[in-house]
Amino acid sequence: MKTSVDWFRKECAASETRAAGRVTPGLLAPVRVKLPNNPKALKLEEVATVGVREGSTLLITLFDEHTVKHVEAALYDSGIPGVVPHRQDARTIKVPIPRPTVEAKKELFMAAKRKAEEIRVQVRKQHAASIKRGKYEKHSIELEEFQKLTDKYVKEVDNVLADLQKATASKGS
Structure with missing residues (x-):
């Protein structure tokens, strides 16, 4: 999960650099x-x-x-x-390399939004695979911990995306 989120963070940093020109x-x-x-x-x-x-x-x-x-x-x-x-x-x-237009910045953000959803799906798949591998009982502490981890990383993806939106929107052309 962490690897997926770290990869997404790097991708967004590259998009932010590009949007800044x-x-x-x-x-x-x-x-x-x-x-x-x-x-x-x-x-x-x-x-x-x-x-x-x-x-x-x-x-x-x-x-x-x-x-x-x-x-x-x-x-x-x-x-x-x-x-x-x-x-x-x-x-x-x-x-x-031309300076990015407002439309280009929006396109960069939309691409990042699509990637964010893919990363959320990957995190949830990791969650499901871990539970399947562990064969835990219902309502066990491990299940709660896995859910907390999943929620944490999905929230991290949302935060990275929100930061990118602020960065691409605030820099006018």
């Missing part, structure tokens, strides 16, 4: 590059370094200039909103 190399963490001679997709960090320039532009410097087309394709395929790569030279790709 701060650009970090972590924004491109989900990008996976498929190379023709490698059957497994590689993380972007395995084929290039990512840095921030002027606070709103990501600069990708490739280790090997032959991978530039594959990295550009991976950036387009990633589905990250606002990511449009521009080739600067044989080994450098520039990715300007």
